Amino acid sequence: MARTYARTDRTTPTRYRERARYDHETVHRILDEALICHLGYLDEGSPVVLPTTHARHREVLYLHGSTGSGPMLAAAKAPAGLPVCVTVSLIDGLVLARSALHHSLAYRSVIIRGAARVVVDPGEKREALAALVDHVVSGRAADSRPPNERELAMTAVLALDLVEVSAKVRTGGPVDDPEDLALPYWAGVVPLTVAAGSPEPAGDLDPAIPLPSYLTPYRRTAPAGN
Numbered sequence: 001m002a003r004t005y006a007r008t009d010r011t012t013p014t015r016y017r018e019r020a021r022y023d024h025e026t027v028h029r030i031l032d033e034a035l036i037c038h039l040g041y042l043d044e045g046s047p048v049v050l051p052t053t054h055a056r057h058r059e060v061l062y063l064h065g066s067t068g069s070g071p072m073l074a075a076a077k078a079p080a081g082l083p084v085c086v087t088v089s090l091i092d093g094l095v096l097a098r099s100a101l102h103h104s105l106a107y108r109s110v111i112i113r114g115a116a117r118v119v120v121d122p123g124e125k126r127e128a129l130a131a132l133v134d135h136v137v138s139g140r141a142a143d144s145r146p147p148n149e150r151e152l153a154m155t156a157v158l159a160l161d162l163v164e165v166s167a168k169v170r171t172g173g174p175v176d177d178p179e180d181l182a183l184p185y186w187a188g189v190v191p192l193t194v195a196a197g198s199p200e201p202a203g204d205l206d207p208a209i210p211l212p213s214y215l216t217p218y219r220r221t222a223p224a225g226n
Helices: 024-033 070-076 122-136 149-154
Strands: 037-043 046-052 054-057 060-066 082-096 104-118 155-161 164-170 188-191
Touching: 024 054, 024 082, 024 104, 024 164, 037 060, 037 070, 046 060, 046 070, 054 122, 060 070, 060 122, 070 082, 070 104, 070 155, 082 155, 122 149, 122 155, 149 155
Parallel strands: none
Antiparallel strands: 037 046, 037 082, 054 060, 060 155, 082 104, 082 188, 104 155, 104 164
């Protein structure tokens, strides 16, 4: 039986509720495939939304930043955790309808609500930072120098438990009104994908160092979940 997140008032859409998903598999695949998330929080009563990278490790989402950044400073002042909303979006296509109103996107998205805590345990912090590197390129953490003590001191990590979570998925073609079906306008879907170009070596790279196998080719799909 598929594991699901408990539905709450804050994770129930007000529109298109049939597109909501609460199963772990859907949520994890979206989080694992997306490169960018948006972190929303209140900074002295004013809303702030920041784009950043993330990584999921089991049922925890990790985000990192400078110890002097806004969300890290705010989280450090919140003993019970910093109230946040994290969103992730993947765009799979442009949905073109016959009427302007019914144009849409094929998308997959996730919203996470909760209280983010600052990671203080050194072991968890190192594990989280390795997960963030591997999230961008699977296998890269073991193929690069890990952070030293100075770099660890400069970097803060937030952990957000995946408890209040929902996904929303829109697939399929346009949904035109019956009276518009005969109009002489093209309708359909333009698929979109993330495509990587050929890796470009650094100008000072030793030519004897081969291209890593994990870059031949690089594809942005959800890695095997954990």
